[in-house]
Amino acid sequence: MEYEKTPANTINRKANKANYEVATVHSIVNEAPILHVSFVPDPYEPVPVILPMIGLMAKYGSDEDEHCYLHGYTASRFFKQTTKEGESGDPEGLQVCIAATIVDGLVLSLTPNSHSMNFRSSVLHGRATVVTDTAERLWAMEEITNSVVPGRWGQTRVPPNSTEMTSTKILKVKISSASSKIRAAEPSDEKYDVERSDVIDHVWTGVVPIHQSFGEPIPSSYNKVKDVPPNLTEYIAKANEDGSKYAQEVATKSPPK
Amino acid sequence: MEYEKTPANTINRKANKANYEVATVHSIVNEAPILHVSFVPDPYEPVPVILPMIGLMAKYGSDEDEHCYLHGYTASRFFKQTTKEGESGDPEGLQVCIAATIVDGLVLSLTPNSHSMNFRSSVLHGRATVVTDTAERLWAMEEITNSVVPGRWGQTRVPPNSTEMTSTKILKVKISSASSKIRAAEPSDEKYDVERSDVIDHVWTGVVPIHQSFGEPIPSSYNKVKDVPPNLTEYIAKANEDGSKYAQEVATKSPPK
Numbered sequence: 001m002e003y004e005k006t007p008a009n010t011i012n013r014k015a016n017k018a019n020y021e022v023a024t025v026h027s028i029v030n031e032a033p034i035l036h037v038s039f040v041p042d043p044y045e046p047v048p049v050i051l052p053m054i055g056l057m058a059k060y061g062s063d064e065d066e067h068c069y070l071h072g073y074t075a076s077r078f079f080k081q082t083t084k085e086g087e088s089g090d091p092e093g094l095q096v097c098i099a100a101t102i103v104d105g106l107v108l109s110l111t112p113n114s115h116s117m118n119f120r121s122s123v124l125h126g127r128a129t130v131v132t133d134t135a136e137r138l139w140a141m142e143e144i145t146n147s148v149v150p151g152r153w154g155q156t157r158v159p160p161n162s163t164e165m166t167s168t169k170i171l172k173v174k175i176s177s178a179s180s181k182i183r184a185a186e187p188s189d190e191k192y193d194v195e196r197s198d199v200i201d202h203v204w205t206g207v208v209p210i211h212q213s214f215g216e217p218i219p220s221s222y223n224k225v226k227d228v229p230p231n232l233t234e235y236i237a238k239a240n241e242d243g244s245k246y247a248q249e250v251a252t253k254s255p256p257k
Numbered sequence: 258m259e260y261e262k263t264p265a266n267t268i269n270r271k272a273n274k275a276n277y278e279v280a281t282v283h284s285i286v287n288e289a290p291i292l293h294v295s296f297v298p299d300p301y302e303p304v305p306v307i308l309p310m311i312g313l314m315a316k317y318g319s320d321e322d323e324h325c326y327l328h329g330y331t332a333s334r335f336f337k338q339t340t341k342e343g344e345s346g347d348p349e350g351l352q353v354c355i356a357a358t359i360v361d362g363l364v365l366s367l368t369p370n371s372h373s374m375n376f377r378s379s380v381l382h383g384r385a386t387v388v389t390d391t392a393e394r395l396w397a398m399e400e401i402t403n404s405v406v407p408g409r410w411g412q413t414r415v416p417p418n419s420t421e422m423t424s425t426k427i428l429k430v431k432i433s434s435a436s437s438k439i440r441a442a443e444p445s446d447e448k449y450d451v452e453r454s455d456v457i458d459h460v461w462t463g464v465v466p467i468h469q470s471f472g473e474p475i476p477s478s479y480n481k482v483k484d485v486p487p488n489l490t491e492y493i494a495k496a497n498e499d500g501s502k503y504a505q506e507v508a509t510k511s512p513p514k
Contacts, residue, residue: 210471
C-alpha cells in the first residue's frame with residue numbers, strides 16, 4: 001500500500017531513494033525516538049513553529065488507517081491552537097507536518113560535495129485534532145508509553161488520576177500525504193575523482209556507522225525495586241544489537257544508480 | 258548574552274528548563290547531527306513543510322553575530338522558494354524555524370504521566386537567504402564539512418569544481434529569536450505516588466542513558482588508503498566518550514523544583 005504522489009510529497013531529487021510505502025513511512029516514525037512537528041500559529045502569517053514531540057502511528061478501534069498520535073506534554077501553544085480549530089477554525093483540524101529522522105552513518109567520500117549521511121527519514125502531512133474520547137485517550141497514552149519501552153504501561157501506577165487525565169492532551173493526526181527517504185549504502189563518487197591517483201591514493205573513503213546506544217539503566221535515588229525489569233533489559237539489548245547491525249550492514253551496500 | 262524573550266520564543270511550561278543563552282542555543286545546534294528546518298511554501302496557505310538538513314552556527318568575516326548556515330543538498334523546493342524571495346517576495350528572506358534535538362535518556366518514573374526524556378533542544382526563528390558571495394559560500398562549505406568530521410575538508414579533493422559549486426546551495430539564516438530547553442536529571446514523581454508502598458515497592462524507576470554511538474569506520478569498496486585518518490579515529494573516540502559520560506552524569510542529577 002502506498003501514499004499517493006502529490007506535489008506536497010513528491011521527492012524529485014535523487015528519486016531512487018524515495019519511498020511512498022505506508023509500511024516504510026510508518027515504521028520510521030515508530031522507530032524514531034523523537035518527532036518534529038511543525039504548524040503555523042497564525043494562519044495570516046507564513047511563520048512556522050517546530051516542536052519536538054513523542055508519538056507513534058497506530059490504528060484505534062474500527063479506524064481503517066493508522067493515524068499519528070502525539071503526546072502533548074510540552075506543547076501548550078500548539079494545543080491551544082488545535083483546540084480552537086473545532087470552534088472557530090477548520091473543523092478538520094490544524095495543518096501540521098511531522099518529520100521523523102534516524103541517522104545511520106557518516107558517509108565520507110572523495111570530495112566534500114559527495115559526502116552524505118546514511119539515514120531514514122519520513123515526512124508526513126496531515127490535520128491534527130485533540131482526542132476527546134476518554135477510551136481512545138487512555139488507549140493512546142498506553143500505546144505511546146509502550147512505544148518508549150514495550151510493556152512499561154502495565155508496570156506503572158495506572159490508570160492516570162483525574163489531574164493527569166486533565167493535564168495530558170493527545171493529538172490525532174490524519175495523514176493526507178507522506179513519503180520517506182532512505183540512504184543506506186557505501187560512499188559514491190564521480191568516475192573522474194576515482195580515477196585520479198592524486199585523489200584516490202590519499203583520501204580515505206568509507207562509512208562511520210551510527211546508532212542510538214542505550215546504556216546500563218541507572219536507578220533513581222528513590223527507587224526501591226532491586227532488579228531492572230527483564231523487559232527493559234531485553235529491549236535495550238535488542239535495540240542496541242539491531243541498531244548497530246543495521247548501521248554496519250548498510251555501510252557496505254552499493255548505492256542506487 | 259541572551260536572546261530576548263518574545264511571544265515567539267518564550268517557553269511557558271516548565272520554564273525552569275528553558276534557556277535563552279546564545280551560547281547554549283548555538284552549542285545544541287552544533288552538536289545535533291541533523292537539523293529540522295520548517296518553512297511555509299505558499300504564503301497564502303498555513304501549511305508547513307519540514308526538511309531534515311545539515312548545518313551549523315558560525316560567524317563569517319566581519320559579521321557581528323553567528324548565523325545558521327544550512328547545506329541545501331536535498332531541498333530543491335525549499336531553495337526555489339528562497340531564491341524567489343530576493344525578487345518578488347520579502348527581500349529579507351524566507352521565514353524559517355530550525356529545530357535541533359539531542360536525546361540523552363529515557364526517564365522512567367512511577368506513572369506514565371511523569372515519564373519523560375532527558376534531552377537538549379533548541380528552536381530558532383529567522384529568515385533564510387541564499388548565499389551568493391563565492392568566498393562566503395566556500396567558507397560555509399568548509400565549515401559544514403568540518404562540522405561532520407573536524408579537519409575533513411582539507412583531507413578531500415578541494416576546491417569544488419564548477420559543477421559542484423553550481424549544484425550546491427548554501428542558506429544563511431539570520432536568527433531573530435531562539436530558545437533552548439534542557440532536561441538533564443533523574444526521574445521526578447509526585448509525593449503521593451512515592452509514599453504509596455503498593456507503587457514504590459513494585460515500579461522500577463530510573464534513567465536509561467542514551468547517546469549517539471559511532472562504530473568502527475568501514476572502508477568503501479574503492480578505498481585505497483590503508484589507515485583510517487587519526488583525526489577521524491580521535492573524533493569518534495571523543496564523541497563516544499563525551500556522549501556516554503554526559504548521558505550518565507545527568508541521569509543522577511536532581512530535577513529542578
